[in-house]
Amino acid sequence: MKVAIIAAGLGERLRRSGVPHAKPLVPVAGRPLIDYVLGAVAATGLREIACIVNEASQGIEEHCRSHWPDLEFAFVRRTTPSSMESVFALSPLLAGDRFVLLTVDAVFAPPTLRRFVVATECLRSADGVLALSAFVDDEKPLWAQVAAGGRITALGPAAKGSGLVTAGFYVFDPVIFEEIGAARAAGYTALRQFLGHLLKRGYRLHGKRVAKSVDVDRPGDIAVAEAFVRSGFTA
16 A cells, blocks of 8 residues: 655745745644654555655655655655645556555644554445544534445535544545546546545545544644644643
8 A cells, every 4th residue: 555645735824924844844843744644654554655745845855755764755746736636646656556645734643544544444345535533623624424334425514513524634546536537627626625526426435533633724733733742642
């Protein structure tokens, strides 16, 4: 199983508040954001990582290779208009088997990803498994409604009130890339829209509840994430 990491964002809201770093290198409790993701990946035992970075960013590839020498990186340097297109840009590197997809701005305890990946092995018939959390601190959370058997029945506003939101990591079968053309034709501009598209097209999406995950998008999120880290991921 390979790993895909979306790290192409510039973190514009953070930059406007005076944070000078590219988003993957924004420090949280003394460590760059991307190190939390890579630490979680290392804890799974997975090694092959396809990562997309923005053409305007500097230092991300060098940091990853020097600080994580046991991981095998394939970088795509491309400026994309959306998170959806960032995933699509990695698709040639993800053929052949299920893969783990992570966003670079999710902070969670290292064992969380390993437990999630192990749990997805019982869902081999699913086209996608979404990690879901009951911790909601995002200004625009993606709500998910899950049936008794774990299958996702609604995403977005239709699922508001479910108490569960996406946590920033997923497992997918490459079959989802057969929808690239249809998603572009529909004018979608975000990963969450693509997920909704998959659901509407009848793809089998399941949800798996995981421990707390903090999404770092705004300046205030850094303080929340730092408190979480310094508590030993228990707060």
